[in-house]
Each structure stands twice: as structure tokens, then as C-alpha cells.
Amino acid sequence: MAESTERVTAPESLEVTDLDLVRLAQAGDTEAFGELVERNRRAVFRAALAAVGSPAEADDVAQEAFVTAWRKLSGFRGDSQFRTWLLSITWRKAIDRRKSLTRWLKLAASSARDEAGEDLFDVVEQVPSPARPQDLAYEAAELQQDVRRLIGTLPRKLRDALLLAGTGEHTYDDIAEMLATPVGTVKWRVAEARRVLKRKLSAMGYRDE
Amino acid sequence: MSNQMRRGTSFDRAIDAALRDMVEVDPRPGLGRRVLRRMDRRRTPVPRAAWLRAAIAGGAALALLTVALLTFRSAGVQPVDPPQVVTQPPAAPAIPHAEPRAADTRPVVAAPPGRRQPAPEAIFGERRDRVSAATVSAREPVAAGDEQAMPLGGFSTGGRPPETAIAPLAVPPEILIRPIELAPIPSTAPRGGSR
Numbered sequence: 190m191a192e193s194t195e196r197v198t199a200p201e202s203l204e205v206t207d208l209d210l211v212r213l214a215q216a217g218d219t220e221a222f223g224e225l226v227e228r229n230r231r232a233v234f235r236a237a238l239a240a241v242g243s244p245a246e247a248d249d250v251a252q253e254a255f256v257t258a259w260r261k262l263s264g265f266r267g268d269s270q271f272r273t274w275l276l277s278i279t280w281r282k283a284i285d286r287r288k289s290l291t292r293w294l295k296l297a298a299s300s301a302r303d304e305a306g307e308d309l310f311d312v313v314e315q316v317p318s319p320a321r322p323q324d325l326a327y328e329a330a331e332l333q334q335d336v337r338r339l340i341g342t343l344p345r346k347l348r349d350a351l352l353l354a355g356t357g358e359h360t361y362d363d364i365a366e367m368l369a370t371p372v373g374t375v376k377w378r379v380a381e382a383r384r385v386l387k388r389k390l391s392a393m394g395y396r397d398e
Numbered sequence: 399m400s401n402q403m404r405r406g407t408s409f410d411r412a413i414d415a416a417l418r419d420m421v422e423v424d425p426r427p428g429l430g431r432r433v434l435r436r437m438d439r440r441r442t443p444v445p446r447a448a449w450l451r452a453a454i455a456g457g458a459a460l461a462l463l464t465v466a467l468l469t470f471r472s473a474g475v476q477p478v479d480p481p482q483v484v485t486q487p488p489a490a491p492a493i494p495h496a497e498p499r500a501a502d503t504r505p506v507v508a509a510p511p512g513r514r515q516p517a518p519e520a521i522f523g524e525r526r527d528r529v530s531a532a533t534v535s536a537r538e539p540v541a542a543g544d545e546q547a548m549p550l551g552g553f554s555t556g557g558r559p560p561e562t563a564i565a566p567l568a569v570p571p572e573i574l575i576r577p578i579e580l581a582p583i584p585s586t587a588p589r590g591g592s593r
Contacts, residue, residue, distance in 0.1 A: 219434060226430040234425035248425055248432075255433040256440060329412065336416035355417030387409045397409040 207271040215262050222262070226255050229272055232358040233279045236367065239352035240283030242341075250286050254279035273366050276359070280367040332395060339389050343382055350378035 207228065213221035233254055238247035258275050265274055340348060353364045354375075365372040387397060 219437070222437075223430050223434055226433050230425055230429045234429065235421050235423065238423060239421050242420075244423055244426075248429065251425060251429060252433050252436050256436050259437055260440075329415075332412045333416045333419065336412050337420060340413075340416060340420065352417065352421050355414070356421045357418075383410070383413055386413055390409055390412075395409070 208267055211262065211265060211267070211271050214259070215265075222259055225271065225275075229275055232272065232356075232363075233275060235356040235358050236276055236279045236353065237283045237286075239349065239356060240280065240287050246286060246290075247283075250283045251279065254282045257282065269366075273363060276363055276367050332390070335390065335393065335395070336386060339386050340382075342389075343385060347378050347382035347385065350375050351382035354379045 205224075207225060210221045210225050210228075214225060230251065234247055234251045237250035237254065238244060241247055241250060254275065258278050261278070265271065340351065343351065349368065350364060353359050353367065354361070359367075361372050361375050365375045368375060370378075391397065
């Protein structure tokens with residue numbers, strides 16, 4: 190919040206476009222590049238997080254993506270937006286990380302156990318706790334846990350599109366650029382992912398209201 | 399199953415909430431500082447990496463050049479093109495006052511353009527410095543008149559210097575036949591030993 194307040198109170202910094210900062214950074218101005226990092230850090234981090242699933246890994250991937258962008262900045266000619274170019278670098282780095290470590294599958298398989306100790310339904314049915322809430326909030330939390338687990342079981346193409354769209358930082362155009370896929374395909378994948386999730390939730394006994 | 403009896407909220411809201419929980423996460427503070435620190439760390443080995451890349455590129459270029467040279471050198475001996483068969487009208491008559499014949503359309507084997515047939519005197523290769531019983535010593539050159547008087551079986555010396563001219567095989571060597579003189583065989587045994 191403090192950073193956003195600073196930006197609001199310093200209108201002159203808002204007048205400087207990303208392209209201006211890129212030109213300065215291309216001339217060797219690291220402060221200008223630092224401002225580019227500050228402006229895009231959230232989008233970069235969340236894109237990486239959507240791919241690797243772990244905040245620590247996403248932080249590392251984001252750093253790598255920024256350093257790579259700095260090294261390749263001389264090759265950026267401004268044909269596309271800097272943010273789009275940067276997100277493409279980030280996604281490639283994140284996919285490389287995911288492939289090399291196969292972290293996503295491991296995390297997806299163990300996320301329920303890591304956070305709830307065991308599978309949530311098993312805990313609820315086998316070990317009733319006196320502190321167990323019986324209200325709607327608990328049911329919503331339980332449903333959300335199931336949704337998270339089911340998201341981890343989606344096919345990668347559907348899951349990537351759904352998670353990137355769910356970050357709140359990326360437009361469909363950004364996602365299409367990152368995934369090297371037409372925008373229409375991205376929209377279809379997001380909708381299909383949601384359909385699959387709903388179908389699985391219904392199969393689990395949940396009712397959509 | 400207790401799940402089947404459980405009434406859930408809207409699936410869409412549950413999905414949105416799960417997505418927010420999963421990916422609407424902010425990076426740890428100081429990401430920009432960490433990035434700049436990593437940039438500083440990577441600045442140092444860059445010249446070394448550039449030097450290494452230049453060395454590798456130079457080596458690769460040298461190897462390519464070597465391979466190209468070897469390839470061109472081995473391709474220097476090219477196969478002789480097959481002779482082309484063309485039809486030519488007859489040349490001017492060799493015998494004067496001969497009756498003109500009809501156009502001779504026999505195929506004539508012509509040498510490919512740009513390649514000359516070897517000269518007749520070069521069929522057996524360079525004869526210079528050949529050692530042969532037929533050759534004449536350089537100290538006894540054949541006179542020009544003798545050369546003309548004794549044909550070389552269709553071959554000419556082609557204006558060679560007289561030192562390398564080849565003597566004809568038709569020169570009869572002077573053979574002198576003498577009666578065989580039998581010399582007594584000297585005996586190695588002591589005289590009067592066996593008698």
C-alpha cells in the first residue's frame with residue numbers, strides 16, 4: 190500500500206512510460222530498470238506462481254526472468270509492449286523450471302496433505318473434532334479446498350489458462366501471448382476448465398446453487 | 399457420504415475463491431532489490447563468458463575452414479565428361495580432284511568443349527629421361543637428317559631437342575660371331591696326385 194501511495198503522490202513518475210524507462214535502461218540506467226521491475230513485479234510473480242505453484246519457486250523464477258530481461262534488453266525494439274515481452278520471458282522460465290523439477294505435480298499431489306495434514310474428507314469423517322465448525326463458512330472452505338485439489342488435477346493446458354486468468358493481473362491478450370495461443374483458444378480453455386471443475390464437484394456430491 | 403448431503407455455495411464463487419487463494423499472492427517485499435543484486439552478481443562473469451564464446455566461435459570457424467579446404471582439394475580431380483556424339487558434315491576432301499561424295503553423316507566422336515585430346519607423342523607419357531635400350535646416349539645425338547630418313551612408326555619427335563630423340567629400333571646392331579674358343583679348365587687337384 191505504501192508503494193501505491195508513493196506512486197499516487199508522485200505523478201511525474203506516472204508520466205514516464207514503460208518504453209521511456211526501457212530506453213533509459215538500454216543506455217545502462219539500472220534505476221530505470223528498477224522502476225520497470227517495480228511496476229511489473231506482481232504480474233511477473235503471479236505468472237510464475239501460476240506455472241510452478243510455489244511462492245518460493247515463483248520468487249526465484251521472477252528474479253531470473255527480470256535478470257534475463259535485463260540481459261536481453263538491447264534486443265527489445267518496442268514492437269510489442271514491454272510488459273508482454275517480459276511476461277513471455279517469465280512464462281518460458283517458469284515452464285523450464287516446472288519441467289526440470291516437476292514441482293507442480295509433486296505439489297499438487299501433496300498440497301492437501303501439507304495444508305490439512307491429510308485429505309480433508311478423511312479428517313472430517315474419521316476424526317470429528319469438537320472445534321469443527323458446522324456452519325456455511327466451513328462448508329465453503331471445504332468446497333474451496335476441494336476446488337484447489339481438483340484444479341491441480343486438471344490437464345496442464347486448461348490449468349495454466351485458468352490460473353493465469355485467475356491472477357487478476359493478466360488480460361486474455363497477455364495470456365494468449367504467454368501461451369503462444371490465440372485469444373479465443375485461451376477463453377475456451379478457461380471456460381472448459383471451469384466446466385470440468387463443476388462436473389467433478391457435482392460428481393463429488395456438491396450442489397451448485 | 400456426508401458430502402452428498404452437504405449443500406455447497408455456487409461453484410463459480412468457489413472456483414474464484416480458490417483461484418484467488420492460489421495465485422492472487424504478492425511477492426515477498428524487496429523483489430526489486432533481489433533482482434538488482436542478482437544482476438550485479440551476474441555482471442562479473444559476463445566478460446569471461448564473452449571471451450569464451452568468442453574463442454568457441456573462432457575455433458568453430460577454423461574447423462569449418464579446414465573442412466572446406468579439404469573438401470575443395472579432394473574435389474579438384476573431376477571426372478572426364480563423356481564424349482559427345484555429334485554429326486558433322488564432311489571436311490574438305492583430302493585428295494584433290496576426288497569425286498564429291500554425298501554428305502557423310504557418320505557420327506563423329508568429338509571432344510567435349512574445353513578439353514583437348516592428348517597429343518600423340520604424349521600417349522606414353524613424357525619420354526624425357528626414360529632409360530631404355532632403344533634410347534641413344536645424349537653424347538651421340540641423332541642427326542636431323544637421320545631422323546627424317548628413319549620413320550618412327552607414325553610418331554614424331556615433335557621438335558624435341560636432339561639429346562632426347564629416340565633412336566629407331568630398326569638400326570641393326572653389328573653382331574660379330576666368332577668361333578667358340580674353349581679354354582682348358584684349370585684343375586685344382588695337385589698334379590700327379592691321382593695318377
